[in-house]
Amino acid sequence: xxxxxxxxxxxxxxxxxxxxxxxxxxxxxxxxxxxxxxxxxxxxxxxxxxxxxxxxxxxxxxxxxxxxxxxxxxxxxxxxxxxxxxxxxxxxxxxxxxxxxxxxxxxxxxxxxxxxxxxxxxxxxxxxxxxxxxxxxxxxxxxxxxxxxxxxxxxxxxxxxxxxxxxxxxxxxxxxxxxxxxxxxxxxxxxxxxxxxxxxxxxxxxxxxxxxxxxxxxxxxxxxxxxxxxxxxxxx
Numbered sequence: 001x002x003x004x005x006x007x008x009x010x011x012x013x014x015x016x017x018x019x020x021x022x023x024x025x026x027x028x029x030x031x032x033x034x035x036x037x038x039x040x041x042x043x044x045x046x047x048x049x050x051x052x053x054x055x056x057x058x059x060x061x062x063x064x065x066x067x068x069x070x071x072x073x074x075x076x077x078x079x080x081x082x083x084x085x086x087x088x089x090x091x092x093x094x095x096x097x098x099x100x101x102x103x104x105x106x107x108x109x110x111x112x113x114x115x116x117x118x119x120x121x122x123x124x125x126x127x128x129x130x131x132x133x134x135x136x137x138x139x140x141x142x143x144x145x146x147x148x149x150x151x152x153x154x155x156x157x158x159x160x161x162x163x164x165x166x167x168x169x170x171x172x173x174x175x176x177x178x179x180x181x182x183x184x185x186x187x188x189x190x191x192x193x194x195x196x197x198x199x200x201x202x203x204x205x206x207x208x209x210x211x212x213x214x215x216x217x218x219x220x221x222x223x224x225x226x227x228x229x230x231x232x233x234x235x236x
Contacts, residue, residue, distance in 0.1 A: 015058075017051055017055050018055050018058040018059045018062060019059075019062075020049075021045065021049050021051065021055065021056065021059035022059040022062045022063055024049070025040070025045075025059065025060075025063060025068075025069075026063065026066075026068060026164070026168050027141070029068055029079060029168050029171060029172060030140065030141060030144055030167060030168045030171045031140050031141050031171075032140060032171055032174075032175045034079050035079065035175060036079050036080060036081040036082070036172050036175060036176050037078055037079060037081050038078065038079040039076060039077070039078050040060060040069060040076070040077040040078060040079065041076050041077070042056045042057050042060065042076070042077070043056075045059065045060065060077045063077075064077070066165045066168070066169075067080060067082075067165065067169055068080055068165070068168055068169065068172070079172070080169075080172060081172075081176070082169065082172055082173055082176065084177070084222040084223070086173075087173040087176075087177060087217075087220060087222055088217075088222060090166060090169050090170055090173055091170070091173075091213060091214075091216070091217040093166060094166055094170070094213050095210055095213050095214070097159065097162065097163070097166070098147070098150075098163075098209050098210075098213060099206040099209050099210060100159075101150055101151050101154045101156070101159055101163065102150055102154075102193070102197075102202075102205055102206055102209050103202050103205075103206055104154040104155065104156065105150045105151070105153040105154040105197075106197045106200070106202045106205060107202075108153060108154065108155055109153055109197060113149075113153055114194065114197065114198060116149065117146065117149060117150075117194050117197075118194060120142060120145055120146050120149065121146070121187070121190055121191055121194065123142050124142040124143055124146070124187055124190070125187055127142060128187060140171065143187075143190075144167045144170075144171065146190050147163060147167055148160070148163055148164060148167060151163040151164075170216070173220065174216070174219075174220070177220040177221050177222055178219055178220060179219055179220065179221050189208065189211070189212040189215065190212075192208050193205050193208045193209060193212065196208055
């Protein structure tokens, strides 16, 4: 019995370690500290987090299931590089999912949770006025946290995990295809959504959310680009 209990405890500890690594790498992707195409070798990840290559491999595999990491045979793992078509699918999924999440969250939302959302908005606004890469990364995270908090308030853990994936994959897409230096989520639009929620005007809040997601996608350049061979590329 003791050996079985020890084995279970070891397994639980390994799963927790892999999850912590996965969460840390996902956060770096969301904040765009890790760019699409960045190589993530098991040895480098293991050394960075001071864990075995087995644990590093488990974390990278979990991220590949979420579509955030691409694992290539004989080459290793890389931060995913979504195609224009994948980018469109990600935002199509957000348009389908987020109004439902917002609707459920609005029904359950308490005054203290409204204040928490407003606090996130204030922090996002403060960071927008600061300069430097660290402030920019914090602003991006605060912007994504607005959407994740709505998912949390909805009370649906499955949707909350799904939104974590969608926000992270959206960050990859924005890093690749975004055209402006503006925040990936319109600060003013977040405020309008909160105002509609406070008025209990869920229909308007959902409409604003759809507009908001379309606005984010509208800043992307998702045109297909023709690929050339090495010689052709330098002859053009």
